[in-house]
Amino acid sequence: MNAALELLEVDGSTGLSLRAVARRAGVSPMAPSRHHPSRDALVSAVTAEGYRELAEKLAEAGTAPGDLAEIAVAYVRFALDRPAMFRVMFAEPCGPGDAERAAAVAAVSGYVRDLVAGVFPDTDPAPLADGVWALVHGLAFLHLDGKFAAADPDAVAARVRTTVHALLATRGA
Numbered sequence: 001m002n003a004a005l006e007l008l009e010v011d012g013s014t015g016l017s018l019r020a021v022a023r024r025a026g027v028s029p030m031a032p033s034r035h036h037p038s039r040d041a042l043v044s045a046v047t048a049e050g051y052r053e054l055a056e057k058l059a060e061a062g063t064a065p066g067d068l069a070e071i072a073v074a075y076v077r078f079a080l081d082r083p084a085m086f087r088v089m090f091a092e093p094c095g096p097g098d099a100e101r102a103a104a105v106a107a108v109s110g111y112v113r114d115l116v117a118g119v120f121p122d123t124d125p126a127p128l129a130d131g132v133w134a135l136v137h138g139l140a141f142l143h144l145d146g147k148f149a150a151a152d153p154d155a156v157a158a159r160v161r162t163t164v165h166a167l168l169a170t171r172g173a
Helices: 002-011 018-024 040-062 065-081 083-091 099-119 125-144 155-171
Strands: none
Touching: 018 155, 040 065, 040 083, 040 099, 040 155, 065 083, 065 125, 065 155, 083 125, 125 155
């Protein structure tokens, strides 16, 4: 797995293959297939690791409903700090039915749902959590893809906070 993560940071997801991972790890070309039978399975494992890392970053930013803006900043910061990982997490096909990846995605999804339920206690949290995640995810990709400036971390954080606070201001409307 370490070789796959290193390769991802160097070459992005386009360089992520079983053979490339084997070369990077200095093992036989067939060795990675003992752990990951296909590229999709390898990508699923990398994605699961990315979701675990993302969950750690989000939890470090806070767990209380009042922390929503800072958690959103942490999400966007993760995307900007780990662009190749973020892209593989959301743009690459993964092995269908991969339990490890599904569990990692469910953990982040549940975390967001629980947080949103605390912010909006009188609303069904599932669809609203989807909307909050989509908003913050969109901000991450807009910064990542250069549609919004990303060079100044303080300016990025300010934009994300302002956007989340604008959303929160609508809850009384």
